[in-house]
Amino acid sequence: NAGVTQTPKFQVLKTGQSMTLQCAQDMNHEYMSWYRQDPGMGLRLIHYSVGAGITDQGEVPNGYNVSRSTTEDFPLRLLSAAPSQTSVYFCASSYGSGELGYTFGSGTRLTVV
Amino acid sequence: AQKVTQAQTEISVVEKEDVTLDCVYETRDTTYYLFWYKQPPSGELVFLIRRNSFDEQNEISGRYSWNFQKSTSSFNFTITASQVVDSAVYFCALSEVGGSYIPTFGRGTSLIVHP
Numbered sequence: 001n002a003g004v005t006q007t008p009k010f011q012v013l014k015t016g017q018s019m020t021l022q023c024a025q026d027m028n029h030e031y032m033s034w035y036r037q038d039p040g041m042g043l044r045l046i047h048y049s050v051g052a053g054i055t056d057q058g059e060v061p062n063g064y065n066v067s068r069s070t071t072e073d074f075p076l077r078l079l080s081a082a083p084s085q086t087s088v089y090f091c092a093s094s095y096g097s098g099e100l101g102y103t104f105g106s107g108t109r110l111t112v113v
Numbered sequence: 114a115q116k117v118t119q120a121q122t123e124i125s126v127v128e129k130e131d132v133t134l135d136c137v138y139e140t141r142d143t144t145y146y147l148f149w150y151k152q153p154p155s156g157e158l159v160f161l162i163r164r165n166s167f168d169e170q171n172e173i174s175g176r177y178s179w180n181f182q183k184s185t186s187s188f189n190f191t192i193t194a195s196q197v198v199d200s201a202v203y204f205c206a207l208s209e210v211g212g213s214y215i216p217t218f219g220r221g222t223s224l225i226v227h228p
Binding site: 031033035040041042043044045048050056058059088090092094096101102103104106107 | 119122148150156157158160163204206213214215216217218219220221
């Protein structure tokens with residue numbers, strides 16, 4: 001099925017642990033991005049990529065790393081989880097400038113205790 | 114820097130009422146795209162519409178319509194004869210052609226349609 005696949009769907013971490021949220025798309029989209037969604041804050045951009053090997057920071061990048069070694073995959077790494085990173089994380093992709101809209105994954109609900 | 118403001122945090126209506134969700138944006142670019150997304154209670158984000166800054170024609174899709182006015186930097190969304198299934202959080206977003214193309218989202222408006 002074409003689309004954006006995020007894993008895992010749910011995760012509980014202890015403070016200080018690290019983990020990687022996976023995002024894969026099979027639509028050959030150039031653009032990929034990670035957002036976090038917190039109550040009342042909408043979707044805030046963490047990191048984005050405009051192609052393999054190219055990444056850049058968004059509005060709230062601290063505490064997160066990304067890499068884009070292939071067109072298909074765009075993992076998000078939490079280096080040392082903190083309770084402030086408790087959130088729902090969405091990965092999105094688009095072809096070019098998003099003329100067909102951005103396709104979102106189903107989200108990862110992360111809780112840091 | 115681009116910014117999207119959705120001043121209405123929550124709107125509550127009774128079924129069959131018309132409702133308008135407001136979206137005001139700021140950008141220095143002359144070429145940009147505006148989007149609306151729907152997030153139903155199940156949590157996924159559903160793309161509704163994209164407009165480019167050169168096309169100010171209003172658009173209608175069934176019970177949904179969008180009013181784009183560059184003069185007031187607004188891109189409002191109207192649902193006619195609302196239904197319970199319209200209950201969701203609606204997000205407006207903006208992406209700049211001169212920037213990264215990556216959308217900036219507003220904080221969303223929660224629409225509750227009562228039967």
